[in-house]
Amino acid sequence: MPSSFTPGLPRRQALTLGAAGLAALAPGGGARAEAWPARPIRIVVPYAPGGTTDIAARLVGEQLSRRLGQPVVIENRPGANSILGAGVVASSPPDGYSFVMVIGAHAANATLFKGRLPFDPVADFAPVSHVVSAPLILAGSGKMRPRTLPELLAEAKAKPGALNFGSSGIGAAAHLTMEDLQARTGTRLVHVPYRGTQPALQDLIAGNISAMFDTYSTLRPQFEAGNARPLAIASAARPPFAPDIPTFAEAGVPDFVSSTWCLLLAPARTPPEIVRRVSTEIAAIVREPATVRNLEGMGFETVGGTPEEAGRFLEAEIARWAAVIRAANVQVE
Known part of the structure; x- marks a missing residue:
């Protein structure tokens, strides 16, 4: 039987090189051999700079960069009611270096543009974190x-x-x-x-x-x-940042709650360990007192949570807005 020993090299060094070679040849071996993150990460915002989605993404991205030890670049890709930016990430390699911060339009688009989207709003993404909500x-x-x-x-x-x-x-x-x-x-x-x-x-x-x-x-x-x-x-109770504004329930419309929100998604098939790491870091970020103060000052309620919770939230929002769109016969050109 041929030996794995390489002539001219000490046996320990030969075995080390052999193991590295096998890892490089194995499916995904190169990616696993490289510690993540090893280069800058981008978060695509499918809207123009300066909006609430952009502000929330930059605030979270800045702290995520410090926690991960790599730059987190915010890339604005506005167009087509968020479809353009989401499509960029849906078609990106699932390597943990591309994410997209979507809002409620992403959930509504699943019905408004059914059969016409260049991606599946659920199947082509891996939910990472429900970052914040902003009651309307x-x-x-x-x-x-x-x-x-x-x-x-x-x-x-x-x-x-x-x-x-x-x-x-x-x-x-x-x-x-x-x-x-x-x-x-x-x-x-x-x-x-x-x-x-x-x-x-x-x-x-x-x-x-x-x-x-x-x-x-x-x-x-x-x-x-x-x-x-x-x-x-449209919140269940008066939030700290708007204590003088009555809720809809107080004004005579019970159980009327609605918000815009920011949800971080990755391309489908992004390694689960990367998805969970980013989700865990975001949950910690949005619990920091300084972050809470900053976000509340802008009318946000911090959420965080697990990838599974983010996925269930997105599916519930798609179902909710689908019912409203059909009942009101909302159509887009």
């Missing part, structure tokens, strides 16, 4: 007569279609949350979709639209300036 607030224009949620709903019922609402686009969490509210309350407002939050907000301030849903960080300056009124927050 219904804001009324400062130029609008109704000053409370019950007054707005009463007017909407008395004059169907006379009031309107804006959103950052068809299928956005702000749009679908209002569709859900209308179904729950038997009201009908006219939807005015915009290309982003800022133009909708400008029309709310001008009084061209009656109301809109958005996050606390977006709406707070307008509340403070008197340009808009907080009507209700």
Whole structure:
């Protein structure tokens, strides 16, 4: 039988080289031989810089970089209601160096673009962590007569279609949350979709639209300036960052909870040990008091959690928004 001993080398050195060679030849051996992470990691944000998703990704990415000892690069890939950026990561190698931070649009796209997406919103990704949630607030224009949620709903019922609402686009969490509210309350407002939050907000301030849903960080300056009124927050209880805004339950709409959120995904087949390591680090990051203060100041509630919990949350959100989309017959061109 041929010996594994290599002539001219000490036996121990020959055995070491032989083992290294076998590891390199084994499927995935090269990847396992390289300690992860050995190079920069990217988190794709499928939106333009400066938005809530981008801010949350950068805050988490900065601390993740310190914990992992490698740069974490935030790469903005806006376009097609988050489809472009998510597609970039879905088609990336599952090596633990590419992630995407998605929001509620990812869950809605599963129904809005069913059969037309370049990826499967569930099967082509490995859930990593439900990072944060931001409960949505219904804001009324400062130029609008109704000053409370019950007054707005009463007017909407008395004059169907006379009031309107804006959103950052068809299928956005702000749009679908209002569709859900209308179904729950038997009201009908006219939807005015915009290309982003800022133009909708400008029309709310001008009084061209009656109301809109958005996050606390977006709406707070307008509340403070008197340009808009907080009507209700879609959380189970009043959060610490908005103690003076009533919940929908307090305003007469029980069990009405809705948020935008940030969920970190990796390409499917990313090694489970890498997925769990990143998930564990994020859970620790969002528990740090300084991080909690920073995120709460922007209207976020920190979550963390396991990959399994993130996966169940995503599937529940897909099912929830699918029901709203079908009931309201929401369609995109």
